[in-house]
Every structure is written in structure tokens, then in C-alpha cells.
Amino acid sequence: MIEFVSYQIEALAQAIKENTIVFLGMGSGKTLIAIMLLCHYAYLLKKPSPCIAVFLVVGTHCRIGQTELYWKNRDDEGF
Helix, strand or coil: CCCCCHHHHHHHHHHHHCCCCCCCCCCCCHHHHHHHHHHHCHHHHCCCCCCCCCCCCCCHHHHHHHHHHHHHHCCCCCC
């Protein structure tokens, strides 16, 4: 599991409270914030549910990297 930096914790807390756009540089942990946010809301996404989550990436190379990061950092019960 990757450790959070303080600004990632602040961004995650803000995103949990309300819709948030996280604007950070490359390699600053935006994907980790998104993964943890998805994990936070995993209970809403269990089926049957009208809720969905969408995670967009720029291209195949990014998708592969984001998928690997997700599987390394997800919790075992939910997402």
C-alpha cells in the first residue's frame, strides 16, 4: 500500500464532501486519490444499484498503469 502525502489526504477529504476537481502535476498521486475515493463509495456500487463509477484515462498506456495501481491499492472487501 502506498502512503498518502498530506495534500492527497486533503484532496480526498474535499472530494468526499463535495464534487471536486483535483488539479495536480504528473506523478503527484491523482490516481491514488481517485482509487481511494472509489473505495470510499464502494458500498453504493455493489449490485443491485443504480449507481455507477467511471474512471477515464487518456490512452492504453495510462490504462495499464492505472489498472496496476488500482489492484495494488484497493481494499479486499469492496472495490
